[in-house]
Amino acid sequence: MGWNGKSRTTVARLEEHPNLEEILGVLAQLAHIADSDLPHLAETWLNSPSIAEARDRALSPDSPLVLEVLAAFEAVGALFADDLLGEAPYLTVDRDVTVLALKSVRDAIAATYARPVLRRGEYDALMRPWRSVYAQPTVDQPDLGPRAAQVKALLATLPRLSERCHDDAGRALFEALVDQSYVAESDRADAAAASFQAAVLTERRRVWALVRRTGAEGMSRPCATCRVPVEDSRDVQRVLALCLDAACALLVADAMPDASTALLTEAVSALVPLQRRPDPST
Numbered sequence: 001m002g003w004n005g006k007s008r009t010t011v012a013r014l015e016e017h018p019n020l021e022e023i024l025g026v027l028a029q030l031a032h033i034a035d036s037d038l039p040h041l042a043e044t045w046l047n048s049p050s051i052a053e054a055r056d057r058a059l060s061p062d063s064p065l066v067l068e069v070l071a072a073f074e075a076v077g078a079l080f081a082d083d084l085l086g087e088a089p090y091l092t093v094d095r096d097v098t099v100l101a102l103k104s105v106r107d108a109i110a111a112t113y114a115r116p117v118l119r120r121g122e123y124d125a126l127m128r129p130w131r132s133v134y135a136q137p138t139v140d141q142p143d144l145g146p147r148a149a150q151v152k153a154l155l156a157t158l159p160r161l162s163e164r165c166h167d168d169a170g171r172a173l174f175e176a177l178v179d180q181s182y183v184a185e186s187d188r189a190d191a192a193a194a195s196f197q198a199a200v201l202t203e204r205r206r207v208w209a210l211v212r213r214t215g216a217e218g219m220s221r222p223c224a225t226c227r228v229p230v231e232d233s234r235d236v237q238r239v240l241a242l243c244l245d246a247a248c249a250l251l252v253a254d255a256m257p258d259a260s261t262a263l264l265t266e267a268v269s270a271l272v273p274l275q276r277r278p279d280p281s282t
Helices: 019-034 035-044 050-058 067-080 081-083 095-117 120-133 148-162 168-180 185-201 206-219 236-249 259-267
Strands: none
Touching: 019 067, 019 095, 019 168, 019 206, 019 236, 035 095, 035 120, 050 095, 050 120, 067 081, 067 206, 081 095, 081 259, 095 120, 095 236, 148 168, 148 206, 148 236, 168 259, 185 206, 206 236, 236 259
């Protein structure tokens, strides 16, 4: 990969990136950054002239897939939205500490993507805070809990709803979900609030945010046939909330009463087969 800072590597897709494994390791870790890691990430962030120059090079138009890097930065902001706002009662880390820590996180993201165009010293400097906490990748992909397969299956079906303008079955399903969204609204709202508390208690609130962001992106994709973006109507918002609440309930199903999980997931059973909590004795 050169390490001479002059290489210009053209990469059209992430799958073609020569540093793919390390990129995926950093991205997979984002939703699992623990509160206890934030102070150390903040303490080790530096902004010397040489590091600032390396950061500028990593984010230059010549860096591979720089638009994906900026999208990843946006995702980090979404995962840590509550932390950056600094008002939620469950927060344990000072907002200013989180702000500094996320600078280390962004440096790591930028460096992994830009490795082909960075000098070795530049790359090591940008990665140093991240590696001081995560010397080796600790996850291959975000941990979606014991019912991960169902969470993934539900998220994977949401783009189908965005194609209802050319899919009669998708349109019928969407309309059925709109009707279901008016059923037991108060009870479902209470169950959804309880499931978020379960995410906080089990330290999965950032994975929770990731699930909701992924689901919203999936349902907002333009129709593959006509390329018309999904209309942001009241019905769309109701169906999206119904589906995201179900996905998040599955995420924390091991920390929720079965009845609460069933309440939040019953309406979306037409999208993906849902089973009860796996029996740990089997």
